[in-house]
Amino acid sequence: MKLIALVVALVLERSLTRLLHLRELRWFDRYFDWALARLGTRGGWRSGVLAAALLLLPVLPVALVSIGLLKADIFWDVPYFLFAVLVLLFSLGPRDLGAEVQDYCDQVAAGDEAEATRTARQLLETEVPRDYGRRDLAVEEAVLVQANNRIFGVLLFFIAFGPIGAWLFRVGDLFRRRAVFEAGRREAAEGAPPYALIERLHGALAWVPARLTCLGYALAGSFEEAIGAWREYREQPARRFYDVNDELVATVGRGALARSATESPVLCVGAALRLVQRTVFVWVTAIALMTLFGWAI
16 A cells, blocks of 8 residues: 555656645744754753654654554545555655756756756755856755655655654654754854754664665666765765765765766756656665565555
8 A cells, every 4th residue: 555655646746746835834934943942052862852852743643643544444544545645745845856956957058047046055955156067066966865855765764654754754854954944044143053953863864765765876877886986985984973864875876877077067967866766766666576575564
């Protein structure tokens, strides 16, 4: 049932790309701002427990409905199936990665650098390099990283834990995105919110998906180049725990692309998206085989 729900949600997401702006869930920002205020600048293990509790609180309603529908056993679990598709559909995102990449490439081709920079900032979640070539390369890496945050992490948690897992991963990523935004907005005036704490929580959630995403990139792209990049990265000391996921995914993804030195950077942004799309196919195929042999529920 999970495989069917996953395929249905992916098809609906592709079909309703421009109509799914509600997935941005802006109304959650107030809750995240309140949660960040509760955390303040405190440290220690108590703040970690509090952050985890604040992360789990928005997941509770989905968990209650999901468990209730499963226990009810209504009409061959059709209501649970529809609920799972709905939750997964809203968990993928919050924005459509393909649409953003297409917008960016169109804006660069049209010479609209202001809009291209704005779109790049949404993908990078940080300041955009002023040099256009460096900006294109940064966007290429961001596409590879955002695919893990927006797609692959959600899919893995859905297969492992159902709609509860998919929603948990999405809430964790939304919490992280809001903390990043607030860190940039408030740092100069009153000190950054507990950005690192939220990043560690998200880093823990994304650790396994990031490595499976790297494996998917290797299978969907240049395997030898990707594995070589992975080995080289492992020899480098990591700066912080939650930096490892993004850096590793970007490094292995670039290796899988096997980009030539003369290739246009903006063309590589589109190539990165195509690699992500092929990796989705690899994942769905692997999940289907696991389901066939009874390794996935």
